[in-house]
Amino acid sequence: MFLVGLISWWYGRGWLGQWKRIAERFSATIEFFSIFQLLSTFFAPFRQISAISASDGSFGSAFRAFIDQLISRIIGSIVRFFTILFGIFVIVFQAIYEIVIMIAWWLVPLLPVAGFVLLAIGWVPAWM
Amino acid sequence: MDVKLFNWSSRRAQLARYGKALAPWIFVLTLLTVICLAFGVGLLIIGIAAGWALVGLAAFPAMIVQWYTHELKEVPIDTKSTTIDGRAESELLAHLPPKPTQKQLALILQQINGGHFFEIRFGIGGAFLKEVAADSTDGVEAIFKEALAIADTIDGKVSAGALILAMLRQLPMRETVLGHLQLSEDDLLRGVEWYHTLFRKSLEEKKHRKSPGGGIGRDWSFGWIPNLSKFGLNVSQNIRLAHNEVRTETITQLMSGLVSGGTIALIGRDGVGKTEIVYELAARLIEPDATVPKELWYQQVFMLDAARLMAVAGERGGLEGLVNNLLGEAFAAKNIIVCFDNADLFFENGVGSVDLTALLLPIIEAGRLRMILTVDEQKFLQISKRTPALTGAMNRIVIQPTDEATTLKVLEDYLPLVEHRRKVTVMYQALKEAYRLGQRYIYDVSMPGQAITLLEQAVEYAENGLVSARSVNTAIEKTIGVKTAAADDTDEREMLLNLESLIHKRMIGQERAVSVVSDALRRARSGVRNQNRPVGTFLFLGPTGVGKTELAKALAEVYFGGEQNILRLDMNEFVSPDDVARLIADGAEDPGSLTAQVMKQPFSVVLLDEIEKAHSSVLTTLLQLLDEGILRDTRGREISFRDTVVIATSNAGADRIREYIERGYSLQQFEESFVNELIGSHLFHPEFLNRFDEIVVFSPLSKTELLKVVDLILVGVNKNLAEQKITITVTSDAKESLVEAGYDPRLGARPMRRVVQRAVENTVAKLLLSNEATPGSAIEITREQVEAILSTRTQADAIVEQNKNTD
Numbered sequence: 001m002f003l004v005g006l007i008s009w010w011y012g013r014g015w016l017g018q019w020k021r022i023a024e025r026f027s028a029t030i031e032f033f034s035i036f037q038l039l040s041t042f043f044a045p046f047r048q049i050s051a052i053s054a055s056d057g058s059f060g061s062a063f064r065a066f067i068d069q070l071i072s073r074i075i076g077s078i079v080r081f082f083t084i085l086f087g088i089f090v091i092v093f094q095a096i097y098e099i100v101i102m103i104a105w106w107l108v109p110l111l112p113v114a115g116f117v118l119l120a121i122g123w124v125p126a127w128m
Numbered sequence: 129m130d131v132k133l134f135n136w137s138s139r140r141a142q143l144a145r146y147g148k149a150l151a152p153w154i155f156v157l158t159l160l161t162v163i164c165l166a167f168g169v170g171l172l173i174i175g176i177a178a179g180w181a182l183v184g185l186a187a188f189p190a191m192i193v194q195w196y197t198h199e200l201k202e203v204p205i206d207t208k209s210t211t212i213d214g215r216a217e218s219e220l221l222a223h224l225p226p227k228p229t230q231k232q233l234a235l236i237l238q239q240i241n242g243g244h245f246f247e248i249r250f251g252i253g254g255a256f257l258k259e260v261a262a263d264s265t266d267g268v269e270a271i272f273k274e275a276l277a278i279a280d281t282i283d284g285k286v287s288a289g290a291l292i293l294a295m296l297r298q299l300p301m302r303e304t305v306l307g308h309l310q311l312s313e314d315d316l317l318r319g320v321e322w323y324h325t326l327f328r329k330s331l332e333e334k335k336h337r338k339s340p341g342g343g344i345g346r347d348w349s350f351g352w353i354p355n356l357s358k359f360g361l362n363v364s365q366n367i368r369l370a371h372n373e374v375r376t377e378t379i380t381q382l383m384s385g386l387v388s389g390g391t392i393a394l395i396g397r398d399g400v401g402k403t404e405i406v407y408e409l410a411a412r413l414i415e416p417d418a419t420v421p422k423e424l425w426y427q428q429v430f431m432l433d434a435a436r437l438m439a440v441a442g443e444r445g446g447l448e449g450l451v452n453n454l455l456g457e458a459f460a461a462k463n464i465i466v467c468f469d470n471a472d473l474f475f476e477n478g479v480g481s482v483d484l485t486a487l488l489l490p491i492i493e494a495g496r497l498r499m500i501l502t503v504d505e506q507k508f509l510q511i512s513k514r515t516p517a518l519t520g521a522m523n524r525i526v527i528q529p530t531d532e533a534t535t536l537k538v539l540e541d542y543l544p545l546v547e548h549r550r551k552v553t554v555m556y557q558a559l560k561e562a563y564r565l566g567q568r569y570i571y572d573v574s575m576p577g578q579a580i581t582l583l584e585q586a587v588e589y590a591e592n593g594l595v596s597a598r599s600v601n602t603a604i605e606k607t608i609g610v611k612t613a614a615a616d617d618t619d620e621r622e623m624l625l626n627l628e629s630l631i632h633k634r635m636i637g638q639e640r641a642v643s644v645v646s647d648a649l650r651r652a653r654s655g656v657r658n659q660n661r662p663v664g665t666f667l668f669l670g671p672t673g674v675g676k677t678e679l680a681k682a683l684a685e686v687y688f689g690g691e692q693n694i695l696r697l698d699m700n701e702f703v704s705p706d707d708v709a710r711l712i713a714d715g716a717e718d719p720g721s722l723t724a725q726v727m728k729q730p731f732s733v734v735l736l737d738e739i740e741k742a743h744s745s746v747l748t749t750l751l752q753l754l755d756e757g758i759l760r761d762t763r764g765r766e767i768s769f770r771d772t773v774v775i776a777t778s779n780a781g782a783d784r785i786r787e788y789i790e791r792g793y794s795l796q797q798f799e800e801s802f803v804n805e806l807i808g809s810h811l812f813h814p815e816f817l818n819r820f821d822e823i824v825v826f827s828p829l830s831k832t833e834l835l836k837v838v839d840l841i842l843v844g845v846n847k848n849l850a851e852q853k854i855t856i857t858v859t860s861d862a863k864e865s866l867v868e869a870g871y872d873p874r875l876g877a878r879p880m881r882r883v884v885q886r887a888v889e890n891t892v893a894k895l896l897l898s899n900e901a902t903p904g905s906a907i908e909i910t911r912e913q914v915e916a917i918l919s920t921r922t923q924a925d926a927i928v929e930q931n932k933n934t935d
Contacts, residue, residue: 001142002146005143005146006192009195010191013199014195017198017199031341031343032343032344034342034344034346038348041349044348045349046349047348047350047352048460076349080348083345108190108191109191111184111186111187112185115168115185116180118184119177119178119180124175124177124179125172
């Protein structure tokens with residue numbers, strides 16, 4: 001009864017629960033890299049650096065503020081671009097890891113049988 | 129047992145039992161997995177194929193650990209189910225046998241967390257229930273049905289608390305049990321909710337991310353804030369994990385006000401939780417959910433403290449420059465909400481405050497920077513009076529004191545902090561008592577601050593680490609000297625039952641007056657009186673020297689523990705309308721005002737002497753006191769008179785009383801008609817007289833009573849002479865002489881004490897000097913000796929006059 005319960009959970013609710021946990025982990029990674037936040041503010045001035053310089057209304061100061069802001073926006077978009085890129089790399093690697101986990105999940109209950117079969121055969125990897 | 133109500137073999141019940149059985153083994157299983165894997169791989173590395181078996185075997189404990197962690201530890205309930213096995217909390221379900229008896233249910237409650245919670249917090253649980261529960265399955269079905277019905281009113285889960293309440297409801301003597309515990313069924317239901325909330329919060333906290341919401345790039349679009357970080361307090365970095373679930377509407381109102389920009393003033397009395405609301409807002413914004421407007425996501429709240437800014441700014445101009453700089457930084461950053469806590473300190477000049485109106489007014493009027501000002505309602509009115517433009521430019525949110533249910537929720541949230549810090553456990557009854565007594569006796573703050581203040585004090589009086597209602601009572605008794613608990617002490621019960629005889633030890637006659645006052649006190653201390661009125665309100669009418677004031681003093685001594693517990697006001701000092709202000713003055717301005725004295729000493733006799741001389745405005749002010757037991761002072765605080773005995777005395781109609789007596793009427797015969805005459809005389813308004821519990825008429829003392837007064841005085845004289853080891857006795861005819869000399873129709877028995885003292889002490893002094901009496905001797909004073917001292921009535925009068933002059 002216990003074993004039946006364990007196996008039926010493993011391939012049923014346990015498997016579905018594992019998907020839910022994977023989704024939560026992906027969500028945490030996306031939030032950690034602020035990906036949606038960075039995309040929505042991609043061209044926003046970085047750290048509002050341009051806001052420090054005040055304009056006195058003259059054409060010269062307005063132009064200087066415009067240039068400041070432009071530089072701030074360019075810096076911001078570069079920083080954000082690389083952060084997003086790095087985040088995407090991490091997510092890709094995480095996806096590969098999670099796929100391995102999900103495949104392994106199916107195989108885990110078979111491990112005792114597989115272990116004893118390999119013991120009976122007596123095979124050991126050559127590199128070991 | 130009907131399986132439709134409880135199926136022991138159901139899948140969920142089975143899983144719960146697996147979970148219970150596995151719980152102690154999880155660590156061992158985890159260790160076993162690691163060891164099998166480590167040794168298996170190790171063996172494979174050294175070329176031994178047996179390693180495969182170990183690696184394969186490691187899968188088995190690993191799978192069990194996974195199963196336990198994700199399902200068996202807390203088997204989720206099926207809210208649609210109508211059975212106990214579908215709805216009972218996992219821990220409870222795991223313990224249930226196939227056909228439980230009532231006693232077994234009680235024993236289970238002793239073993240599980242929910243049962244312990246109720247045992248400690250409410251004083252009721254398995255330990256009590258097992259003593260009264262039947263050792264049979266009869267009635268269990270009814271208990272389960274009741275528990276399911278209780279669960280339906282909350283969140284569907286049948287927890288230990290729901291089972292306790294269900295079992296209690298089946299008991300015939302439940303009301304007695306609840307009465308003894310000072311609880312109601314509603315309280316226990318609240319307890320069930322409280323436990324469920326704690327359970328849910330503990331699960332949420334386990335899931336809570338350690339990193340702040342928003343991720344690494346959260347603040348990249350917002351500006352640097354070096355000065356704000358240095359001089360302000362970032363509330364968003366000091367949030368609590370468990371959010372308070374009260375005042376959600378206020379927070380929503382605050383958020384919608386901030387979305388539209390500008391300044392919001394949070395107005396309310398000290399202790400209503402203004403600062404706590406700002407903290408709650410900061411928590412909501414930094415960890416936003418769908419209810420938070422997008423515009424406010426990841427906004428941070430910085431609190432500015434007037435004292436700190438003044439300390440760093442140096443001279444005045446420096447402070448204005450600093451605040452200007454900080455606000456400029458907040459504006460440029462675009463993600464800052466500035467909070468001025470106790471904002472009145474920024475709008476007035478004084479110690480610890482500075483007037484920055486000129487600087488802040490244009491910023492507030494412009495409405496481009498999000499700001500929150502927390503300010504006391506009185507101070508807000510003052511600011512509004514001084515600078516209407518300033519308050520006119522703000523959106524106002526008035527924070528009202530919390531009601532009982534909300535206060536209890538706040539206290540429940542606050543408890544983990546207190547319990548962790550002070551290493552105590554607080555009972556639910558203590559929370560209720562803190563609310564009840566805090567509201568009545570803590571004046572300087574409002575709810576929930578009143579209850580929190582009292583609870584903090586009560587922790588000092590915890591017994592064996594447990595804070596109960598008694599601890600709260602003790603805290604009040606020790607800090608402000610108020611007796612609050614119902615009479616349970618044997619001595620006090622005896623005192624209440626024998627109150628009349630105790631009062632008569634120092635007061636002669638006036639049986640009816642003594643009786644009505646005693647009855648009122650007995651009602652108060654047994655808890656059957658109206659709690660929203662003074663303990664008793666009495667109007668004593670009668671001539672001078674008949675014992676009106678003496679009864680008030682006797683009451684203060686016998687009941688309130690000392691004659692010093694009497695607050696005496698001569699109402700002939702309140703003869704103009706302007707005197708009302710003196711009656712209700714703030715204690716800081718006039719410590720002698722009635723309200724200030726009662727604040728300091730709420731458990732007292734309030735004696736309003738010669739009430740007929742007070743101005744009608746003063747009497748009107750006193751109406752609320754007599755009716756509701758409260759009086760508002762000049763600061764608008766409600767001062768409680770609900771533990772006082774209010775006694776007003778008056779000589780009005782004294783001549784009429786004497787006339788009735790001289791015409792041979794007894795007090796019982798003329799009392800009613802005398803009171804009617806008094807109402808008809810318009811000396812007092814009928815609505816004023818109607819406010820008293822009793823109008824008691826004191827009659828002049830008879831000769832027999834006067835002789836008893838002499839006896840009473842002689843007891844006092846003997847006490848004074850005890851040091852000289854001299855005992856005196858006075859013959860009956862000598863006593864009559866003393867009565868004759870000491871009684872004055874105008875002054876009643878008032879001169880009696882001085883006459884007796886003088887006559888007896890003079891006689892004793894002469895005897896001592898002439899060596900006719902020595903220490904240790906017993907002296908009998910005869911009529912002749914008394915008359916030698918008070919030979920004539922004139923001489924007695926002279927003594928009286930002389931004494932008057934001395935006074």
